[in-house]
Amino acid sequence: MRIGVFVCHCGTNISATVDVEKVAQELSRLPKVKFSATYKYMCSDPGQNLVRQSIKDHKLDRIVIASCSPRLHEKTFKKCVEDAGINPYLVEMANIREHCSWVHQNKVEATQKALEITRLSVAKVSRDKPLQKTYVPIEKKVLVIGGGISGIQSAIDISFARYPVTIVEKESTIGGRMARFDKTFPTLDCAACILTPKMVTVSQNEYVTIHTCSEVEEVSGHIGNFKVKIRKKARSVDLHKCTGCGVCWNKCPVKVPSEFDMEMGNRKAIYVPFPQAVPNVPVIDREHCLWFAQKKCGLCKKICPFGAIDYDMQDEVIEEKFGAIIVATGFTQFDHSVYGEYGYGKFKDVITGLHFERMANSSGPTGGKIVRLSDGKEAQDVVFIQCVGSRDEQKGVSYCSRLCCMYTAKHALLLKEHNKESQAYIFYIDIRAAGKNYEEFVKKVQTDYGAVYLRGRVARIFEKGGKLIVRGADTLSGGQVEIKADLVVLATGLIAQTDAVKLAQMLHIPYDQNNLFTEAHPKLAPVETITSGIFLTGACQSPKDIPDTVATASAASVKALGLMVQDKLEREPLVAKVNPDECSGCRACIQACPFSAIEENEIEDRKIKRKRVVAKVLEGVCTGCGNCTAVCRMSAIDLEGFTNIQIMEEIEAL
């Protein structure tokens, strides 16, 4: 064994506190170290050349680089020694910068510590085994969970590259929240008009498969090879026979409050949520349909000219393989019924942003009129309250929902357009209008549409004399403000979906205290997760508006396509390995693994001439965290690159 030690000055980052020459000298005295040197910037080209040259000159076969954190330059040095002909897994980095020179000031003590750190690395590298990179095949198919604007955009991008993509959507149609909007800021495009062409593109594309009324039930496997079970819930209508003629839902006798219209209007028990639904095929709400509840009616089946109604349809579970998964599950609205000061959600005329969108929409439940829900009269004085649920540590979430300032300004504009006599009063704390043309939009709403902005929160709303008394404050002029309003619109914040945690645990992706999925790095990897092969897009990661959502959707598609174009994927071999002879089959490691990367494996044990169960590591899924190695009572499982023997050697070298 001929070990080479290279100590870096890192300019003065290390050499100011650690005597690097002394470290190199001391280490060259160790028995297995045949060469040691220092250099000002080891990661630079001349530095790397020094390493390569020394390997050749002194016939070194293992290398220790004493410098910065491996997170920065481990790959650099691995490639460097590989060029010189040494297995890249015979290199160890001794961190004498972040762990030593950057956190200590006493030169004598710091140098002593640097010596010990490097000695440990020498001990570790002496027990390193040459490892080979593994390769996994990639299934050339992408799964997109969620069919809103982000899911649709991802699917469009991936299908453009001619790779098959599957969208799984919970509702009976794709389109998500955007389908409910009336107009979008700042251009005031009609939301449905810009969304539906994309919906049609995606539905007609030969590379895209859409499963609506479906949910992901189980996910196993690893990047390049995800095995996904999708449950297609029974629609009770045959997708292939139905033409969307509408005879069934016209004749259905049952009326149910429509979730799409925020329960301000009705739908039937057999229904299509909105006219431009894709697929334009109705679904039967089995809870309210008379046939399923009481075995009565059955009218739709009788009058369907194509025989498309099938009451006996059952849920279908299909299993498919995917190479990458894009999570696009979106958001839901904050429930303002926790606010007692705003009426606990009981006042009919206190509504949310989405209610207002549906009211303003000309194909909505009120035909485009902004009315009071209590008596149906047109609303004249409308109060908008921003930051409901957002920026509120006491009753809501602590973060800012990013959109509410803009959509409230848009609502004030729409209010004036729909009703010339109206007046909008907006209570705000700050105006967050950071996007392109957003600030100008807010200015326009104030000057051309007469919206009055009052800086302060609202303390109380109560009903009196048929009006809503709103008591707020204007901190800018320093006074309390009382307004008699016809309608109050609360700009409720965006929060994670209720089943977000379940999905995150199914996919093994992390989520934060607000149940929003966590990205791999908040600045440099906003669409990836720590779990390789799973990407995030849209509001399920953090609240965002439509331009940002579309941008992240395309970003996630690029990441997924990056996997698709490769034939096989390189994987680090630093994973756990089980020695089946030592393994007792206690399954402690299976329970300890957070990634479900260990499974039971039946082997034929020749010694006792019987079959028995031992653990087996799925190398593609294993991330090398070491949990299993710690809990194994038999020391039968070991982590490549961090084996038990290596750790013992390090401890003995101390």
Added chain:
Amino acid sequence: MKWFISHDTIKSPFLKALENDSGEIMSHCYQCGKCSAGCPIAFQMDYLPNQIIRMVQLGLEKQVLSSRTIWLCASCLACTVRCPRKIDIAEIMDYLRRRAYRKGIAPQGEIGIPLFNKIFLKNIELFGRLFEMGLIGMFNLLSGEFFKDMSLAPKMFLKQKIGIFPNRVKNIKEVREIFNKSGKFGRTRRGKLLYPKLIFLNLLRKLIEKIEKPR
């Protein structure tokens, strides 16, 4: 209004003492105004509650302690329960009032309230339980409104709702001890009736008003 802000004001011992003693973190307040919006007495205050917190954030001790607002707070706690940043505004008002007492700072034209509190406590110290006649009598005397609420007196006497004599507690020594020790541990100035000079000036002013009126 012009505030001269510097390192001295922002890092003032006043702000630090307030944060330590009351346990509230002043920088949390983002001036949303929900407290001021719901305050029932705000219509009479010179500074709104959120403005007081703002001035505290800037370390403006003198302005805050001599404002009328801190005395007009009724401790109804409507602000505290609604604050989205979980700041106890009523507790901060309490702290400011105690500090004003300790420093002997009286608000302009609102001397009645600090006076009333002192008379009330003296009353308790003397009798153990509140002696209403004593309280009203003393307060009216010292604030110059000698005949205030006189019209209600006969009704109250007839209905036996008010006693002419105090209802003294047997173990009054314990009460006195509590007062003394609280003052000692809390490092509060006690004993003297509040601001004798101010009371005298106030009485003089009221007397002159009364004389001027008929003319």
Added chain:
Amino acid sequence: MKYAYYPGCSLHSTAKEYDMSTREVANALGIELLEIPDWICCGATPAHITMHLLSLALPVKNLLKARSMNSYEVATCCAACFNRLKIANEFMEKNIEHRGKVNKIVGQEYKGEVKVRHFLDILVNVFGLKNLSERVVDKLSGLKAACYYGCLLTRPPEITQLDDLEEPHLMDDLMKTIGVEPVYWPYKTECCGASFSLTRTDIVLKLSADILQMAYDEGAQVIVVACPLCQSNLDLRQAAINRKYKKDFQIPILYFTQLVGLSLGIDAKKLGLNKHIVNPMKLLDKIAK
């Protein structure tokens, strides 16, 4: 059901009828109220404005007296006393620094062992509305009441733990049980002006006028209260309000125990119904018919 009873200063003078009616109701329902001997004033608002430790020491002294009676549950009627006693308990239980100082002041060790309950809570939750409805002899049907809780009963919610913060309903439920119709009105917990009764009577007049006006607009014939200060602000000052704001309010302000007592068949005089400034007798006689 036995409780140590802490009346508070006002129940022995300006709110005498509250004390009378509470005792009568407790007597009729079999709830034993033993007045804490030699209790002292809890300090109410002036104490916590002037000296923090004093505002804790005075209530703690009373709780210690209750403890020495071997009673671990104190019943109180006055909302301010209830609030101060509960806050004192909270500090003594959770804040070790204050606990040490207050223990030195009162001369004994106290950790918040004695629990405090408001009489409204006792009637509705401990005695139970079902039991109460069985004892009702005379349902006061036809009477419309606005239940006024004031600010100190429900705030701060973590400490008082009495009722819902913005829309309390304990008193409303109680009223329904005795046949009174509680009106829905938005000023259930709006401040009446509290301790400014003597110092800034103008503020009290304004705030109480708003409360009276709101109750009147919603069709209430009486306002039912649970706090002596609210009662005196709304009752005592009603004439002055009428003079200042040119109104003609004749709304009697009654304690909830008085109405409960009436429904249990107790004589009106025993409940102190003749001690109000705005006379309720005419209205109550009309209802009785």
